Amino acid sequence: xxxxxxxxxxxxxxxxxxxxxxxxxxxxxxxxxxxxxxxxxxxxxxxxxxxxxxxxxxxxxxxxxxxxxxxxxxxxxxxxxxxxxxxxxxxxxxxxxxxxxxxxxxxxxxxxxxxxxxxxxxxxxxxxxxxxxxxxxxxxxxxxxxxxxxxxxxxxxxxxxxxx
Amino acid sequence: xxxxxxxxxxxxxxxxxxxxxxxxxxxxxxxxxxxxxxxxxxxxxxxxxxxxxxxxxxxxxxxxxxxxxxxxxxxxxxxxxxxxxxxxxxxxxxxxxxxxxxxxxxxxxxxxxxxxxxxxxxxxxxxxxxxxxxxxxxxxxxxxxxxxxxxxxxxxxxxxxxxxxxxxxxxxxxxxxxxxxxxxxxxxxxxxxxxxxxxxxxxxxxxxx
Numbered sequence: 462x463x464x465x466x467x468x469x470x471x472x473x474x475x476x477x478x479x480x481x482x483x484x485x486x487x488x489x490x491x492x493x494x495x496x497x498x499x500x501x502x503x504x505x506x507x508x509x510x511x512x513x514x515x516x517x518x519x520x521x522x523x524x525x526x527x528x529x530x531x532x533x534x535x536x537x538x539x540x541x542x543x544x545x546x547x548x549x550x551x552x553x554x555x556x557x558x559x560x561x562x563x564x565x566x567x568x569x570x571x572x573x574x575x576x577x578x579x580x581x582x583x584x585x586x587x588x589x590x591x592x593x594x595x596x597x598x599x600x601x602x603x604x605x606x607x608x609x610x611x612x613x614x615x616x617x618x619x620x621x622x623x624x625x
Numbered sequence: 626x627x628x629x630x631x632x633x634x635x636x637x638x639x640x641x642x643x644x645x646x647x648x649x650x651x652x653x654x655x656x657x658x659x660x661x662x663x664x665x666x667x668x669x670x671x672x673x674x675x676x677x678x679x680x681x682x683x684x685x686x687x688x689x690x691x692x693x694x695x696x697x698x699x700x701x702x703x704x705x706x707x708x709x710x711x712x713x714x715x716x717x718x719x720x721x722x723x724x725x726x727x728x729x730x731x732x733x734x735x736x737x738x739x740x741x742x743x744x745x746x747x748x749x750x751x752x753x754x755x756x757x758x759x760x761x762x763x764x765x766x767x768x769x770x771x772x773x774x775x776x777x778x779x780x781x782x783x784x785x786x787x788x789x790x791x792x793x794x795x796x797x798x799x800x801x802x803x804x805x806x807x808x809x810x811x812x813x814x815x816x817x818x819x820x821x822x823x824x825x826x827x828x829x830x831x832x833x834x
């Protein structure tokens with residue numbers, strides 16, 4: 462890593478690392494999956510960093526690289542222990558302390574339902590939960606705004622069905 | 626519960642995780658990528674190298690068992706072929722696995738991955754279709770004893786030539802079908818998965834038009 466580049470990347474990464482945690486939480490099934498995906502996204506972000514010109518927000522750029530990596534991060538075969546021991550605990554990313562038992566239970570059910578969605582639907586849900594405007598969701602996915610709205614409505618209906 | 630009810634919990638997610646330190650980040654970025662696209666290209670390259678190694682091993686065994694006399698032009702041709710196959714496969718399969726990550730939108734990313742993976746699969750398939758039959762032919766040239774026996778058989782009996790041609794006409798298409806099936810069996814599902822995602826994204830786009 463070049464020193465200037467490295468410190469700039471580290472600073473921007475630390476400011477936005479929540480994005481990576483959330484994507485790993487959404488796409489990884491097991492703790493090892495999440496750790497591996499975390500590692501893969503970080504590698505891809507670092508590799509792609511020279512292409513970041515600073516014209517767009519770092520977070521917007523990060524959404525794209527991280528989602529592109531996550532949707533094509535197919536797992537097969539044995540789930541080996543992650544190569545790098547990370548000081549990350551994905552269980553901690555889910556905190557229910559502020560909620561009563563009933564809400565906590567409902568939140569857990571909602572996460573379980575989201576887990577059943579496919580990769581594209583998860584990307585939609587992720588951007589929606591990040592409170593992104595449909596224009597931005599459409600741009601990240603590469604589809605029209607109308608299409609993004611239609612798909613999001615469909616995902617909401619699917620989630621309702623999964624919850625009932 | 627609606628998806629919107631999850632938003633506030635979602636915003637809080639990961640807030641308790643301490644920021645990654647410089648040491649951990651260095652450790653992560655110095656690691657090898659575990660991307661499946663990289664893995665399958667490496668696997669395809671290893672397949673080609675393993676194929677070449679298997680041909681060399683079989684030829685050595687045949688030569689030792691049959692005490693064949695070696696033909697120098699055949700041997701030279703075989704060495705050129707081996708080096709050529711590996712030389713062709715290395716930049717196409719091994720080096721392309723080091724391609725930079727996509728920074729475009731998801732649709733463009735999927736399209737890019739489908740195109741490049743299909744090209745590499747075609748290359749791998751064609752290499753396998755021609756590599757092994759060519760090795761058999763060159764192997765025959767290399768093994769003078771067998772070649773002489775075949776030549777004698779053909780000159781004594783013209784039906785033998787017909788049988789050889791017929792056998793080739795049946796075996797080769799069957800072999801081509803097998804290679805196509807094998808390539809699809811090993812790697813086709815990855816292309817299908819990418820295409821499924823791509824189609825899912827564009828489906829409503831087409832309907833809108």
